[in-house]
Amino acid sequence: MEIKSLKPSELRWTCPPDMFDFDKSSELEPSKEIVGQDRAVRAVKLGLEIPNSGYNMFVTGVSGSGRETTVKRILDQIDTSTDKLTDLCYVYNFDDSTRPRALVFPAGEGKQFKEGLELCVELLKKNIPVVLHSESTAAEKGALLESFSLQKKEKMEEVEKASVEAGFAVVSIPTGPGQSRPDVLPVIDGKPYTYEELQQLAAEEKITPEKLKEYRTLHTELFKLLTSAVRHAQSVEIKAQVEIEKLFRRILKPTVTGILDRLTGLGDDEPAEYVRRIAETILSNISVFAANSEEADPYVIFEVNLIVDNSECKKRPVVVEQFPDVVRLFGNIDRVVIDNKPYSDHTMIRAGSFLRANGGYLIINAMDVVRQPGLWQTLIQTVRNRTVITRPNEITRAFMPVELQPEPIDVDVKVILIGPGWLYSTLATQDPDFGYLFRIRADFDDRMELNEENIHDFAGVIAYICQSESVHPLNRDAMAAIAEQAVRLTGRHDRISLKFNMVADYVRQASYWAAQDGRDTVTSEDVAKAIREKEYRLSLGEDYATDRILEDQVMVDTEGVVVGQLNGLAVYSGVDHSFGLPSRITATVSPGVEGIVNVERESEMSGRIHTKGVYVITGFLREHFASDYPLSLSAGIVFEQSYGGVDGDSASSTELYALLSALSGVPLRQDLAVTGSVNQHGKIQPIGGVNYKIEGHFKVCSHRGLTGTQGVVIPESNVVNLQLSQEVITAVENGKFHIYPVSTIEQGISLLTGVEAGRKSSHGTYPADTVLGMADGRLRQMAETVRDFGGRH
Secondary structure (H helix, E strand, O other), rough: OOOOOOOHHHHOOOOOOOOOOOOOOHHHOOOOOOOHHHHHHHHHHHHHHHHOOOEEEEEEOOOOOOHHOOOOHHHHOHHHHHOOOOEEEEOOOOOOOOOOOOEEEEOOOOHHHHHHHHHHHHHHHHHHHHHHHHHHHHHHHHHHHHHHHHHHHHHHHHHHHHHHHOOEEEEEEEOOEEEEEEEOOOOOOOOEHHHHOOOOHHHHHOOHHHHHHHHHHHHHHHHHHHHHHHHHHHHHHHHHHHOOOOOOOHHHHHHHHHHHHOOOOOOOOHHHHHHHHHHHHHOOOHHHHHHOOOOHHHHHHHEEEEEEEEOOOEOOOOOEEEEOOEEEHHHOOOOEEEEEEEEEEHHHOOOOOHHHHHEEEEEEEHHHHHOOOOOOHHHHHHHHHEEEEEOHHHHHOOOOOOOOOOOOOOOOOEEEEEOOHHHHHHHHOOOOOOOEEEEEEOOOOOOOEOOHHHHHHHHHHHHHHHHHOOOOEOHHHHHHHHHHHHHHHOOOOOOOOOOOOHHHHHHHHHHHHHHOOOOOOOHHHHHHHHHHHHHHHHHHHHOOOOOOHOOOOOOOOOOEOOOOOEEEEEEEOOOOOOEEEEEEEEEEEEEEEEEEEEEHHHOEEHHHHHHHHHHHHHHHHHOOOOOOOOOOHHHEEOOOOOOOOOOOOOOOOHHHHHHHHHOOOOEEOOOOEEEEEEEEOOEEEEEOOOHHHHHHHHHHHHHHHOOOOOOOEEEEHHHOOOOOHHHHHHHHHOOOOEEOOOOOOHHHHHHOOOOOOOOOOOOOOOOOHHHHHHHHHHHHHHHHHHHHHHOOO
């Protein structure tokens, strides 16, 4: 059966000339719609609208497929209005200053509470001194002081009377600068004498020893009375101070509570309890709060730290955290250095994205999270417990430890992670909490079906990109060229790409080249130049590799026929550029029992998939031959001049063709390159990178000179993937290059040899003049050789 080469129209999808009815894309209605992502959109809406716990979302897909934009647009479309948002505050903890209290208010009331308390503090600062220094307060205070003064005076008068009767007097003895102590001393001739002075008088015999002893005994008794009076006076002073404080509390209580009553009705019971503690603190420390100290303001502990203010919000907050780390997600505690010591208090607590997103949505790039040590674990703990704990920055805390532990805050946040599919799979298998906490996966496609409706939607998005980025509009031919390039990006000519970040690059660069030529409209020539220029910028490595083939440093034949030798095709992929090139594959055979030796595997250069492909070839031989004789061969298959790893099974059909040629002795065409995977039954299976592979072989052939017979053999199932360059299509149109689709090994070997493959008869044999018949004959011969050799030894 003759294998026909593909027609030019089968090699590329070409946008119909009448697809667009505009002259410039600026005439189109720019589309902000979410194109081609119906499955993902439905998943996103489900995840956003289900309020239950655990319905957080992981959005997967390739970068540039519009994942974040889509989530934001759906959030704009759905009703996110709510009256359940809250304000979050931290305040001083009167029981333990190292554990600030969290107060939660309905949205707007937190700001009112903060501003209300600030006003209350100002009023308290002004009114407390006024009340304390009023005439009525002074009168009551004076009456109290007079009463207690009389009590002290009466006791002291008793001591003075007893002292006079005993010939003593109450005096004050200096003990230091500005200091003295009371004492009782005997009076002789109107002068009080100390004990040392009395001893001196006794030594001078001015008083008798008996008199000295009498003075000493009386001093002891009177000093006891004086000490008792002093202690009584101190007790009276303490009682006076207590009574004065009670007086001040009684007088100030209506003022303090009246001022703080302005805060009544804000929040629930906890703010009310906090206000009660403020009043209690002021009334219990009146002297502190009545003092006008410029150095330390005692009212500073009443400052409210409003860390989340939703007073202006009517919809659920949507927070996109572009730079997630522990501080930005969960907040921080600032600190200052006072007297060379670190200091923090409740006013230095800062909210992170989690608290700012409370009641709404938090969007984070999952890759940014897992790149930060420990951040994923903290995120999972927070989502699982629905509680945010704010801690100091770990680095700062190591050098400046401050024991401040703010009260945890309960949160209701729907977390939306955006990341690649492989990360989703890894987290789902490695983290037992992941599946429970992230129950919705929204998987964004990178392509959509190629039909007229979708192409028009695609054009609307391109028009929006042009408008929003001030890019020159495209004419209809340029739009068609962009659509064709978007089709090529998918690797299928029945799909069009949704990687709008990549597509937009071609639009921007085409606009640049149009501007360089002085045009304000992009043409198809500008698009073609943008594509060529990008290829040129990125193809340095490709050119070096191609030059090595053209210079025969890497041996690849593109003419003639050779036994056991064929050109395979490989794709070389970099970060931003992929290309294909031919590579020589050879096979040798001899009698033996080693079977097929995979040289790449033996040299530890073969990947697992490539090794599997070689085993599949052995399965093909078992099915097609050796039904009545043992398979007795030693065969070597090798990628010549391959010095890196080899993986994938796309060359397995090529290896099998080379092996069949070596067995049959029938030479293979060197002007054709082959790609395709094969199964044990000889069916050719599709492979990846078919466009790169065809263009790589074409490039080598065109540099050497096209002969009109050269081409590529591809799996028939890969025809749908063709979106070849115009250069290849032109060569095919001119009969200079050919693309042959095959579905079986038999078709391929007939094309490559010009000899019939052969069909197995009911007796298990092939016609002798066919490739498979000659291979079967050689295998039988080798089996006999191995048998005879074994018998002789």
